[in-house]
Amino acid sequence: MKALIxxxxxxxxxxxAGVFKMRNNSVWVPLLGLLGVMLTIVADWNTxxxxxxxxxxxxxxxxxxxGITIAALIFILTISIDxxxxxxxxxxxxxxxxxxxxxxxxxxxxxxxxxxxxxxxxILSIPVYILAGSNRRLTSSNESALKYFLMGxxxxxxxLFGIALVYGATQTLDLDQIALLGPTVQSPMxxxxxxxxLSGFLFKIAAAPFHFWAPDVYEGAPGLVTxxxxxxxxxxxxxxxxxxxxxxxxxxxxxxxxxxxxxxxxTLLAGNLTALxxxxxxxxxxxxxxxxxxxxxxxxxxxxxxxxxxxLLYAASYTLATIAVFAVMLLVSEAQGSDSLAKFKGLRKNxxxxxxxxxIALFSMAGIPPLAxxxxxxxxxxxxxxxxxxxxxxxxxxxxxxxxxYYLKSLSMAFLDSDEAPEKIEVGLPTxxxxxxxxxxxxxxxxxxxxxxxxx
Amino acid sequence: MENIEYGAIFLQFLVALGFVGVTxxxxxxxxxxxxSDKKLENFECGIxxxxxxxxxFSIKYFLTAILFVLFxxxxxxxxxxxxxxxxxxxxxxxxxxxxxxxxxxxxxxxYKKGALKWE
Numbered sequence: 029m030k031a032l033i034x035x036x037x038x039x040x041x042x043x044x045a046g047v048f049k050m051r052n053n054s055v056w057v058p059l060l061g062l063l064g065v066m067l068t069i070v071a072d073w074n075t076x077x078x079x080x081x082x083x084x085x086x087x088x089x090x091x092x093x094x095g096i097t098i099a100a101l102i103f104i105l106t107i108s109i110d111x112x113x114x115x116x117x118x119x120x121x122x123x124x125x126x127x128x129x130x131x132x133x134x135x136x137x138x139x140x141x142x143x144x145x146x147x148x149x150x151i152l153s154i155p156v157y158i159l160a161g162s163n164r165r166l167t168s169s170n171e172s173a174l175k176y177f178l179m180g181x182x183x184x185x186x187x188l189f190g191i192a193l194v195y196g197a198t199q200t201l202d203l204d205q206i207a208l209l210g211p212t213v214q215s216p217m218x219x220x221x222x223x224x225x226l227s228g229f230l231f232k233i234a235a236a237p238f239h240f241w242a243p244d245v246y247e248g249a250p251g252l253v254t255x256x257x258x259x260x261x262x263x264x265x266x267x268x269x270x271x272x273x274x275x276x277x278x279x280x281x282x283x284x285x286x287x288x289x290x291x292x293x294x295t296l297l298a299g300n301l302t303a304l305x306x307x308x309x310x311x312x313x314x315x316x317x318x319x320x321x322x323x324x325x326x327x328x329x330x331x332x333x334x335x336x337x338x339x340l341l342y343a344a345s346y347t348l349a350t351i352a353v354f355a356v357m358l359l360v361s362e363a364q365g366s367d368s369l370a371k372f373k374g375l376r377k378n379x380x381x382x383x384x385x386x387x388i389a390l391f392s393m394a395g396i397p398p399l400a401x402x403x404x405x406x407x408x409x410x411x412x413x414x415x416x417x418x419x420x421x422x423x424x425x426x427x428x429x430x431x432x433x434y435y436l437k438s439l440s441m442a443f444l445d446s447d448e449a450p451e452k453i454e455v456g457l458p459t460x461x462x463x464x465x466x467x468x469x470x471x472x473x474x475x476x477x478x479x480x481x482x483x484x
Numbered sequence: 485m486e487n488i489e490y491g492a493i494f495l496q497f498l499v500a501l502g503f504v505g506v507t508x509x510x511x512x513x514x515x516x517x518x519x520s521d522k523k524l525e526n527f528e529c530g531i532x533x534x535x536x537x538x539x540x541f542s543i544k545y546f547l548t549a550i551l552f553v554l555f556x557x558x559x560x561x562x563x564x565x566x567x568x569x570x571x572x573x574x575x576x577x578x579x580x581x582x583x584x585x586x587x588x589x590x591x592x593x594x595y596k597k598g599a600l601k602w603e
Contacts, residue, residue, distance in 0.1 A: 040589055043593055047597055
């Protein structure tokens with residue numbers, strides 16, 4: 029609860045930092061504030077208190093996922109010190125919106141009432157609609173914001189309708205009560221409600237066939253905002269998805285299990301197969317994020333509360349790798365004027381540091397030991413096999429082999445010799461710190477995955 | 485009993501639809517018809533229309549209107565609180581302050597940001 033309140037206050041403080049004299053260093057307000065929030069999360073660990081008539085419950089699950097989203101925001105803000113240099117007056121508003129969006133992420137990982145879930149989804153989404161269009165002069169940014177807003181609000185509507193139907197069937201919005209009453213309810217209203225909530229979530233995590241918005245929105249939005257959507261929005265959506273479906277809707281498993289099975293397979297294949305044909309880094313990362321959502325969906329299918337640790341590990345390693353790749357991509361596309369894969373050709377020649385970071389991050393995404401990506405995939409597959417999900421694990425393994433192909437293909441670009449190799453790219457100290465932190469994080473989680481796996 | 489209540493809603497529905505239908509048909513039938521180019525234009529105010537509709541326009545009115553709605557809604561929340569002021573006591577007062585505080589901060593923000601400046 030401290031984390032939630034403190035983050036909201038930091039959001040307001042950030043807005044005011046932009047209005048009052050701090051235009052050029054307003055980033056320090058959210059940055060230092062969020063470090064403070066991390067401390068409160070550590071202090072609140074193992075407390076497990078519920079607030080306001082069981083509206084939110086800050087158990088370790090909630091704290092751990094809040095911690096990941098806040099850490100990701102700290103990384104993104106640190107990169108932005110270099111990236112948004114001299115961006116003008118509205119920069120503090122962008123930071124403020126990011127912080128407010130993370131408030132939504134905290135609500136989404138701590139809710140224990142469906143009303144709070146919906147409020148969390150909206151607090152998370154509305155700032156991101158604005159952020160997607162934050163590059164006002166660029167048509168693609170406007171297009172991305174409009175697309176995301178139209179599709180996103182439609183999905184929110186479906187989610188809300190689903191919640192209403194669940195309420196109609198069970199007469200309660202409380203997760204524990206729904207879990208208790210669910211099996212006694214015979215009404216098809218509950219089944220339809222659960223399926224509508226499911227579709228709302230599948231949209232937010234961009235699972236096939238609800239994924240068509242993602243590549244366009246990711247491509248059009250400003251680079252840092254895309255990194256924000258790929259990491260924080262996705263992690264928060266999964267935190268809420270798993271929290272809801274592993275507790276309240278477990279008893280409705282017969283309604284959604286087969287649907288989700290098919291969607292998991294479709295997401296794994298659609299994400300990885302389409303990524304093969306991408307020529308732009310941002311679109312490639314968009315499809316790869318769809319594919320990663322597919323792996324995390326495996327954990328939902330286990331119907332096992334213990335799978336939360338595996339999702340947490342996956343979200344952490346995916347966040348680290350994604351932020352590193354996005355940071356490198358931002359630097360290269362800024363220097364080269366485009367994010368097309370061909371522009372990465374010969375990156376190693378003049379920028380060995382960036383090339384090595386890119387290599388480690390992409391290896392981690394592809395799931396090559398001893399990096400974090402390998403063990404997070406391994407634990408997901410292991411826990412799925414334990415639940416007798418044999419066939420879907422085979423699909424996932426095939427998908428990850430396809431995935432390795434395009435990660436290594438885009439990586440080989442960076443290590444090829446080329447006459448048009450990018451010039452030496454200046455990497456600012458903040459970005460350098462983030463890149464090194466991501467690499468070290470990927471290595472540590474690869475060597476000691478149990479650090480995160482058994483947190484919750 | 486239940487059915488009668490729903491019947492009233494249904495009747496209301498019919499009246500609403502019927503009113504629209506009847507007025508539209510009647511004006512269509514009774515009104516004189518002049519179909520010149522000028523009459524068939526989308527937007528007619530005496531000045532020749534020029535250019536495309538997709539161009540930047542001043543959002544001053546829009547901004548003022550949306551800010552008005554924001555603070556208007558805030559006042560709606562104050563009525564029930566004011567009516568139950570005595571019953572809610574000190575705790576209710578503090579809660580209202582917690583609600584009003586961030587809203588006033590928001591007001592300060594838009595003021596400092598220059599959203600209320602007309603020029």
